[in-house]
Amino acid sequence: MDYEFFFRESLDSLHDEGRYRVFADIERHAGSFPHATHYKKDGRSEVTVWCSNDYLGMGQHPAVLNAMHEAIDRCGAGAGGTRNISGTTHYHVLLEKELADLHGTEDSLLFTSGYVSNWASLGTLASRLPGCVVLSDAYNHASMIEGIRHSKAEKQIFAHNDPEDLNRKLSELEHDRPKLVAFESCYSMDGDIAPISELCDVADAHGAMTYLDEVHAVGLYGPRGGGLAEEQGVSHRLTVIEGTLAKAFGVVGGYIAASTALCDFVRSYASGFIFTTALPPAVAAGATASIQHLKSSSAERELQRRQVAKVRAQLDNAGIPHYENPSHIVPVMVGDPVVCKNITDCLLDRFGIYVQPINYPTVPRGTERLRITPSPIHTDADINHLVGSLSTVWTEFGLQRTTQRRKSNAA
Numbered sequence: 001m002d003y004e005f006f007f008r009e010s011l012d013s014l015h016d017e018g019r020y021r022v023f024a025d026i027e028r029h030a031g032s033f034p035h036a037t038h039y040k041k042d043g044r045s046e047v048t049v050w051c052s053n054d055y056l057g058m059g060q061h062p063a064v065l066n067a068m069h070e071a072i073d074r075c076g077a078g079a080g081g082t083r084n085i086s087g088t089t090h091y092h093v094l095l096e097k098e099l100a101d102l103h104g105t106e107d108s109l110l111f112t113s114g115y116v117s118n119w120a121s122l123g124t125l126a127s128r129l130p131g132c133v134v135l136s137d138a139y140n141h142a143s144m145i146e147g148i149r150h151s152k153a154e155k156q157i158f159a160h161n162d163p164e165d166l167n168r169k170l171s172e173l174e175h176d177r178p179k180l181v182a183f184e185s186c187y188s189m190d191g192d193i194a195p196i197s198e199l200c201d202v203a204d205a206h207g208a209m210t211y212l213d214e215v216h217a218v219g220l221y222g223p224r225g226g227g228l229a230e231e232q233g234v235s236h237r238l239t240v241i242e243g244t245l246a247k248a249f250g251v252v253g254g255y256i257a258a259s260t261a262l263c264d265f266v267r268s269y270a271s272g273f274i275f276t277t278a279l280p281p282a283v284a285a286g287a288t289a290s291i292q293h294l295k296s297s298s299a300e301r302e303l304q305r306r307q308v309a310k311v312r313a314q315l316d317n318a319g320i321p322h323y324e325n326p327s328h329i330v331p332v333m334v335g336d337p338v339v340c341k342n343i344t345d346c347l348l349d350r351f352g353i354y355v356q357p358i359n360y361p362t363v364p365r366g367t368e369r370l371r372i373t374p375s376p377i378h379t380d381a382d383i384n385h386l387v388g389s390l391s392t393v394w395t396e397f398g399l400q401r402t403t404q405r406r407k408s409n410a411a
């Protein structure tokens with residue numbers, strides 16, 4: 001076989017569809033993020049990042065950076081081993097305590113990323129529970145899907161955020177079979193929020209475990225940043241809460257929070273936990289500092305909400321179509337992969353605005369979009385520049401505007 005030909009041909013088909021992924025090469029400016037330098041073929045330029053998941057700017061927070069510097073100076077760079085073989089430092093132990101406290105659970109377990117935490121935890125639970133059936137929300141993240149697939153357990157997909165469909169599917173299963181209901185709290189591409197309590201009601205009625213991915217909610221929702229389950233007062237109802245340290249907490253790593261026995265079970269059986277080097281101690285120290293800060297400070301969350309509302313109001317005034325949702329994510333709908341890519345190229349090259357185009361398979365075909373994530377570190381001037389530039393681009397590309405404005409703006 002001509003392997004090289006195969007690779008090139010496969011890539012050509014991505015180009016033809018307009019969904020070949022091009023990474024923007026950027027250098028974040030600690031202290032003035034979301035501003036960054038964009039490295040191009042022919043030089044560099046200054047840009048404002050509008051698509052970061054460092055939702056609150058904690059990736060440059062002095063408390064986080066100080067904790068990381070201090071840990072590097074004390075312990076050096078890497079952990080030096082798996083958790084079992086010399087890689088468990090005191091920073092890891094403290095972080096796991098902090099996470100259990102954040103979610104009000106008995107224990108927690110750290111992984112090298114949120115992806116790995118979903119893949120390893122769902123894979124291990126679903127494969128080891130005899131005869132387990134996994135009920136998976138139709139919009140679940142790739143990391144959950146891959147974990148479930150890896151487990152080889154039976155899987156049933158229930159309609160997105162639909163407790164009635166979940167109930168129907170669970171009703172058809174034998175009562176004694178182990179069941180695991182897996183879903184997210186805030187879905188990252190549409191920014192919609194799950195009916196957590198209703199899904200728990202249904203799961204409870206059928207004796208099913210619940211597994212909630214709070215990756216896009218931890219740090220952002222709830223009085224202590226414990227996520228949407230905390231905000232809605234339902235943390236205690238979930239069997240497993242899964243989260244990341246890489247998004248609102250601004251560092252890297254993933255975790256589950258659950259009972260002592262469940263965490264110990266995953267710790268003891270999950271290949272994706274056991275056979276990989278522990279996170280660097282400085283990463284654990286930075287994440288702990290970030291969580292601690294956001295437990296006691298709501299200033300970042302409040303300012304983020306204000307800036308999100310400003311972006312939405314200005315988009316409405318400009319007639320730029322965006323998907324309404326109750327979260328911090330602002331999806332601006334385009335609906336075509338090539339146009340989506342051209343718009344973002346134009347925003348980047350001419351206006352210094354970096355928004356990555358979101359195409360299939362991250363979102364369904366025909367729903368290609370710009371996913372804008374306003375943060376407390378975007379200024380009002382940044383917002384004016386964003387919406388002004390989008391408006392110019394909308395005219396130049398002849399894109400449709402919405403005529404219906406929100407009541408609050410029409411008044």
Ligand SMILES: *Cc1c(COP(=O)(O)O)cnc(C)c1O
Pocket residue numbers: 113114115116118141143184188213215216244245246253254
């Ligand atoms: C980003 C993401 C993950 C993976 O988290 P990482 O820490 O980035 O690996 C898991 N679930 C969802 C819903 C995500 O969006």
